[in-house]
Amino acid sequence: MKLHNTLTRKIEEFKPLQDKIVTLYSCGPTVYDYMHIGNLRKFVFDDTLRRALEANGYKTKHAMNITDVGHLVSDSDEGEDKLEKGAKREGKTVWDVAKHYTDSFKKDVAALNILKPNVSGGPDNYAKATDFIPEQIEMIKILLEKGFAYETPKAIYFDVSKLKNYGELTGQKLSDKEVAVRSDVVTDKNKRNPQDFALWFFTVDRFAHHDMHWSSPWGEGFPGWHLECSAIIHTLLGDPIDIHTGGVDNIGTHHVNEMAQTEAAFGHKLANYWVHCEHLLVNDQKMSKSLGNFYTLVDVIKKDYDPLALRLLFLQSHYRSQMNFSWESLDGAAEFLKKLRAWADLKFQSNLGHKKGAGDSYKEALEHIQSAVNEDLNTAQALAILAGQASLAEQEGANPDKLQPLLERLDELFGLNLSSRDDITDPAKRIIGQREQMRRDKNWSEADRLRDELAEQGIAVEDTEHGPVWSRTDA
RNA sequence: GGCGCGUUGGCCGAGGAAUUAGGCAAAGGUCUGCAAAACCUUUUACACGGGUGUGAAUCCCGUACGCGCCUCCA
Numbered sequence: 001m002k003l004h005n006t007l008t009r010k011i012e013e014f015k016p017l018q019d020k021i022v023t024l025y026s027c028g029p030t031v032y033d034y035m036h037i038g039n040l041r042k043f044v045f046d047d048t049l050r051r052a053l054e055a056n057g058y059k060t061k062h063a064m065n066i067t068d069v070g071h072l073v074s075d076s077d078e079g080e081d082k083l084e085k086g087a088k089r090e091g092k093t094v095w096d097v098a099k100h101y102t103d104s105f106k107k108d109v110a111a112l113n114i115l116k117p118n119v120s121g122g123p124d125n126y127a128k129a130t131d132f133i134p135e136q137i138e139m140i141k142i143l144l145e146k147g148f149a150y151e152t153p154k155a156i157y158f159d160v161s162k163l164k165n166y167g168e169l170t171g172q173k174l175s176d177k178e179v180a181v182r183s184d185v186v187t188d189k190n191k192r193n194p195q196d197f198a199l200w201f202f203t204v205d206r207f208a209h210h211d212m213h214w215s216s217p218w219g220e221g222f223p224g225w226h227l228e229c230s231a232i233i234h235t236l237l238g239d240p241i242d243i244h245t246g247g248v249d250n251i252g253t254h255h256v257n258e259m260a261q262t263e264a265a266f267g268h269k270l271a272n273y274w275v276h277c278e279h280l281l282v283n284d285q286k287m288s289k290s291l292g293n294f295y296t297l298v299d300v301i302k303k304d305y306d307p308l309a310l311r312l313l314f315l316q317s318h319y320r321s322q323m324n325f326s327w328e329s330l331d332g333a334a335e336f337l338k339k340l341r342a343w344a345d346l347k348f349q350s351n352l353g354h355k356k357g358a359g360d361s362y363k364e365a366l367e368h369i370q371s372a373v374n375e376d377l378n379t380a381q382a383l384a385i386l387a388g389q390a391s392l393a394e395q396e397g398a399n400p401d402k403l404q405p406l407l408e409r410l411d412e413l414f415g416l417n418l419s420s421r422d423d424i425t426d427p428a429k430r431i432i433g434q435r436e437q438m439r440r441d442k443n444w445s446e447a448d449r450l451r452d453e454l455a456e457q458g459i460a461v462e463d464t465e466h467g468p469v470w471s472r473t474d475a
Numbered sequence: 476g477g478c479g480c481g482u483u484g485g486c487c488g489a490g491g492a493a494u495u496a497g498g499c500a501a502a503g504g505u506c507u508g509c510a511a512a513a514c515c516u517u518u519u520a521c522a523c524g525g526g527u528g529u530g531a532a533u534c535c536c537g538u539a540c541g542c543g544c545c546u547c548c549a
């Protein structure tokens with residue numbers, strides 16, 4: 001299997017540290033607001049990667065965090081904590097805010113058929129940052145002891161000048177980076193280097209009234225954003241891990257700092273492969289909360305789209321390409337999904353008879369699909385092959401005995417739930433039979449009436465040379 | 476200033492050299508009891524300029540435009 005590694009900016013053959021086991025970590029959500037579908041594209045990507053690994057026979061150990069503390073926002077000159085900001089906005093406690101948006105996130109990923117992490121770090125296997133405070137404090141201790149960190153009245157910082165290859169992931173020299181590009185960045189005069197980042201904030205000054213705080217050997221406070229991932233990985237998976245994923249916007253700062261912390265504290269690298277997902281755009285601009293040009297999964301559902309249509313849309317592009325979202329493109333994916341489902345439902349219609357040889361191409365198609373996925377997750381190409389099979393079935397029919405096993409394999413890869421669909425009811429089948437009789441009797445008006453009746457139940461009937469073929473229009 | 480990515484038809488998007496995938500949409504035709512599906516056409520697709528090659532959407536250089544990141548973002 002091949003993957004693009006941000007560390008080398010090349011597509012590399014994937015080799016895990018241990019035979020047949022892959023340790024995988026995905027940066028999770030910051031639960032201060034609803035996820036938008038751009039966020040969700042990244043989680044579909046994580047899921048696709050994991051499914052691909054498992055389809056290749058690897059056992060995965062997959063962990064994901066939930067950031068419920070410490071992630072600073074700064075849309076005023078005061079860098080607030082995102083959670084605190086959300087709480088103020090909604091008149092709730094930070095803990096309530098975290099819970100509300102965590103629940104919402106879980107609902108979203110469930111609707112998109114995204115697998116939960118399989119290494120337990122807490123409820124539903126997600127690892128909340130606030131559940132790993134001691135582990136984070138432990139890392140700070142080590143970093144202070146080893147001289148990679150220092151204390152100021154406001155915070156404990158990581159000294160980036162102490163780590164030789166700091167920023168390796170960006171391919172950019174420290175001296176070339178503009179400091180505080182965004183005008184709203186708050187800087188601490190006591191920092192040794194502008195790029196030094198906080199490991200621990202003291203609840204003083206602007207954070208004096210911070211609701212979430214813990215005691216530490218150095219004083220009351222709360223952890224910096226980057227630390228949680230390093231600590232959670234160290235605790236749940238053990239570093240180095242095989243693969244670390246995230247969005248491209250994490251490359252420059254978050255992941256650079258995660259790497260730095262782990263390397264400095266434990267003396268070895270954090271991950272062998274770094275895989276990053278590109279952004280979803282709207283009108284050629286990044287979908288983001290700050291621009292306000294985003295849609296949530298609830299928006300999608302309200303417009304009567306199946307969440308899996310969105311999943312299919314994401315799979316039709318490559319994860320390293322920016323994708324320009326539009327409702328028109330989602331329409332396209334929804335139609336495509338309908339077509340795939342109609343194909344899957346042929347497994348219930350064994351009475352049809354299919355041409356000899358129908359289904360013989362499945363094995364080869366599956367191999368092609370698998371190898372496309374193995375080329376750095378080229379799901380777009382894989383789906384093109386799949387579409388070819390669906391089209392073929394429209395001509396030669398499908399072999400139900402061979403179709404179901406294929407659908408199961410496809411679901412493992414794509415998570416589109418094609419193999420678990422329900423048959424139509426017996427009464428509906430009887431109506432189809434009756435209508436066929438009416439057609440033979442040339443009683444067209446009655447036949448049409450029965451067709452309308454079926455349509456009301458969400459069933460469309462097509463008359464083929466083999467007999468009537470039904471498909472669902474509602475699901 | 477630095478770093479990264481992109482520019483393919485009506486829309487979304489694959490594609491590291493010899494046929495521009497696939498999905499969606501629209502129009503016409505064939506077929507059909509009527510439909511639907513299928514099939515056949517059509518809807519002027521590879522930003523621009525150089526280079527290397529028998530051959531370039533694909534590799535190299537440059538230009539233009541766009542997007543992203545450089546302590547908010549997936």
